[in-house]
Amino acid sequence: MTENENITNDPIIICEDVHKWFDDFHVLKGITTTFKKGERAVICGPSGSGKSTFIRTINRLEEHQRGTIIVDGIELSNDLRNINLIRQEVGMVFQQFNLFPHLTNIKNITLGPIQVRKMSKKAAEEAALALLERMDIADQAYKYPAEISGGQQQRVAIARALAMEPKIMLFDEPTSALDPEMISEVLDVMRELAHSGMTMLVVTHEMGFAREVADRIMFFDEGVVIEEAAPADFFDNPQHERTKLFISQTLQH
Amino acid sequence: MENLTFTQEVKPPDTKKGPVKWLKDNLFNTWYNTILTCLALVFLFFVFRGVLTWVFTQANWQVIPANLQIFSIGPYPLEQIWRVSYVIYGLAVLLGLSAGIWNGLTRQITVVIGCLGAIILLLPFATSIREQTLIATVILAVSFAIGRNKDNWKQWVVVGWVLSFPWTMMMLHGFGADTVSTTLWGGLLLTLILAAVGIVACFPLGVLLALGRRSQLPAIKWVSTVYIETVRGVPLIAILFMGNVLLPIFMAGDFQLDKVIRAMIALTLFSAAYMAENVRGGLQAIPQGQVEAAQAVGLTYPKATLFIVLPQALRAVIPAIVGQFISLFKDTSLVAIIGLLDLLGIGRSVLGNSEWTGLQAEVFLFIALIYFIFTYAMSHVSQKIEADLGVGKH
Numbered sequence: 001m002t003e004n005e006n007i008t009n010d011p012i013i014i015c016e017d018v019h020k021w022f023d024d025f026h027v028l029k030g031i032t033t034t035f036k037k038g039e040r041a042v043i044c045g046p047s048g049s050g051k052s053t054f055i056r057t058i059n060r061l062e063e064h065q066r067g068t069i070i071v072d073g074i075e076l077s078n079d080l081r082n083i084n085l086i087r088q089e090v091g092m093v094f095q096q097f098n099l100f101p102h103l104t105n106i107k108n109i110t111l112g113p114i115q116v117r118k119m120s121k122k123a124a125e126e127a128a129l130a131l132l133e134r135m136d137i138a139d140q141a142y143k144y145p146a147e148i149s150g151g152q153q154q155r156v157a158i159a160r161a162l163a164m165e166p167k168i169m170l171f172d173e174p175t176s177a178l179d180p181e182m183i184s185e186v187l188d189v190m191r192e193l194a195h196s197g198m199t200m201l202v203v204t205h206e207m208g209f210a211r212e213v214a215d216r217i218m219f220f221d222e223g224v225v226i227e228e229a230a231p232a233d234f235f236d237n238p239q240h241e242r243t244k245l246f247i248s249q250t251l252q253h
Numbered sequence: 254m255e256n257l258t259f260t261q262e263v264k265p266p267d268t269k270k271g272p273v274k275w276l277k278d279n280l281f282n283t284w285y286n287t288i289l290t291c292l293a294l295v296f297l298f299f300v301f302r303g304v305l306t307w308v309f310t311q312a313n314w315q316v317i318p319a320n321l322q323i324f325s326i327g328p329y330p331l332e333q334i335w336r337v338s339y340v341i342y343g344l345a346v347l348l349g350l351s352a353g354i355w356n357g358l359t360r361q362i363t364v365v366i367g368c369l370g371a372i373i374l375l376l377p378f379a380t381s382i383r384e385q386t387l388i389a390t391v392i393l394a395v396s397f398a399i400g401r402n403k404d405n406w407k408q409w410v411v412v413g414w415v416l417s418f419p420w421t422m423m424m425l426h427g428f429g430a431d432t433v434s435t436t437l438w439g440g441l442l443l444t445l446i447l448a449a450v451g452i453v454a455c456f457p458l459g460v461l462l463a464l465g466r467r468s469q470l471p472a473i474k475w476v477s478t479v480y481i482e483t484v485r486g487v488p489l490i491a492i493l494f495m496g497n498v499l500l501p502i503f504m505a506g507d508f509q510l511d512k513v514i515r516a517m518i519a520l521t522l523f524s525a526a527y528m529a530e531n532v533r534g535g536l537q538a539i540p541q542g543q544v545e546a547a548q549a550v551g552l553t554y555p556k557a558t559l560f561i562v563l564p565q566a567l568r569a570v571i572p573a574i575v576g577q578f579i580s581l582f583k584d585t586s587l588v589a590i591i592g593l594l595d596l597l598g599i600g601r602s603v604l605g606n607s608e609w610t611g612l613q614a615e616v617f618l619f620i621a622l623i624y625f626i627f628t629y630a631m632s633h634v635s636q637k638i639e640a641d642l643g644v645g646k647h
Contacts, residue, residue, distance in 0.1 A: 061545050080553075088551040098546035102564050111560060112550035144643075157546075164550055 004215050006038035006197035019066035027053045029223040040200045042210040045220030051203045055170045059090040091161030095173040097153045099145035105156045106141040109163045131159040151182030171202040207250050219243050316612045317619050318377045320603050327439015327594045338385040340421045345393040347413050353400020358637050367393055435513040439594035447585040451520040452578050459528025484526035492519045497591040516588045524581045531573040535566030575635035579628045
């Protein structure tokens with residue numbers, strides 16, 4: 001593993017005792033943590049542990065009901081203006097891609113910059129083409145999402161998030177819906193992004209990726225962070241019984 | 254590709270069938286199917302012989318050409334017919350320009366309408382009407398030629414279409430002393446105006462009601478829901494009667510809304526409730542992930558709705574929406590009950606003329622044919638729109 005030379009000491013996301021309920025079900029039971037600018041955090045854990053819900057609270061796709069979340073100096077509250085400001089700074093990539101099927105790939109990417117950042121159409125298209133080039137799919141720009149493969153769709157989705165020039169990128173199981181042979185093309189793009197200095201929060205089951213790229217691995221179980229450590233410590237010297245079980249099961253195959 | 258040389262190329266089985274083979278396979282494949290086919294043919298022969306004999310030997314079609322002008326514009330005074338012409342000229346300019354600017358469907362529709370114009374020239378209308386139709390067709394062709402490749406005119410043409418509604422109403426009604434009261438509007442002209450206004454007005458209202466019913470703000474949600482459920486619970490005839498009888502009582506003093514305007518409002522308000530439910534069906538088909546992705550790039554609720562949700566939702570329910578438009582078009586015939594002389598109403602008044610008594614079958618068949626032509630055209634255009642938008646493909 002290479003040392004992350006981009007990590008700083010400036011906190012960019014501060015979570016203080018974050019709680020969340022779905023009706024009676026207590027999903028997040030007091031998460032307190034800080035992410036630094038340039039940090040790459042991988043969040044793992046069994047399904048239903050609240051890891052997806054947690055990163056979705058950071059751009060307010062899920063509302064937290066207790067505690068505070070401060071993103072880039074702005075506290076998340078019910079104030080719609082704050083929410084929209086934060087969403088402009090936080091890009092998100094979904095498990096199911098969620099591309100807009102009625103728009104071509106390039107229009108998927110330019111919509112945000114044109115409508116939210118008020119960029120000119122021409123500038124937005126040039127930037128989008130450059131991003132698609134970086135994702136190695138420039139030739140798919142004028143096709144519709146349904147006409148390209150899953151791996152290509154997810155790379156368009158990453159380009160769509162990057163087009164807003166966010167300070168933070170959230171990845172919610174970005175490779176879980178992909179065929180095995182397409183996983184690596186998406187992980188390659190994410191690796192490249194990590195080395196460019198982006199602050200990244202990644203929910204994933206790809207332990208190889210976690211070991212290679214992460215500065216910190218957070219292990220969620222039943223709504224709490226039961227262990228967090230640098231990858232070397234996490235994999236080779238887990239402290240918690242639950243973590244040991246999880247690692248032995250995920251590394252078996 | 255080299256590998257392919259080792260495998261034999263296998264052609265798909267031949268699934269195409271000639272008509273004879275098709276007949277054999279489907280109509281004469283067993284002895285009892287053969288008997289059923291023969292019986293059906295005999296039955297069809299007698300039915301068609303009856304119909305065709307009536308159409309060609311017994312029916313008195315004199316009533317149609319003799320009243321063509323009445324069917325078209327009702328009692329609209331002939332010396333004012335230039336007003337109708339000016340409206341048609343205006344629409345011809347807009348349509349021609351649109352066909353020149355937008356390719357595909359708009360152009361096809363224009364060609365069909367141009368052909369209709371040519372057909373009217375051959376029908377036994379008054380000479381003045383045929384002259385004006387000729388002028389309109391020429392205007393259509395000229396504006397098409399002018400509009401070709403004028404991409405930067407797009408927004409002006411759209412503005413033109415929006416303005417064409419007040420223009421049409423004002424033109425038909427006239428100003429000052431020289432006016433044509435709406436009580437003199439009739440026939441196909443009135444039917445088309447009622448339908449066009451109803452369709453254009455009920456669509457945005459329906460979309461707003463559908464969004465309102467799904468709103469998270471309780472007041473908006475309940476107002477929309479109560480409106481939709483109330484209107485859907487009342488027959489259109491009742492709403493037309495209410496508009497006709499009750500509205501004038503509630504209206505203060507001298508100010509009275511025109512009868513035709515009241516019918517337009519009633520039709521619009523009625524259709525909007527159904528439109529809302531059609532659109533809501535489309536809204537519900539949009540996965541939550543689409544909204545989340547739109548929010549995640551920072552789009553506000555109105556923009557996410559406008560750019561992401563509505564385009565997909567409306568595309569999914571084009572058949573239902575067009576079905577609603579077709580219903581609305583046919584429902585305009587109910588205004589005959591409150592005394593307006595739309596196409597159906599004018600048909601009945603023609604039959605009331607002693608010269609033409611007893612010709613119900615001919616007149617109603619003709620009117621049905623006119624309704625069919627328009628509704629079938631709407632249905633056909635909607636299928637074309639679906640194909641153009643690639644519904645079901647992406």
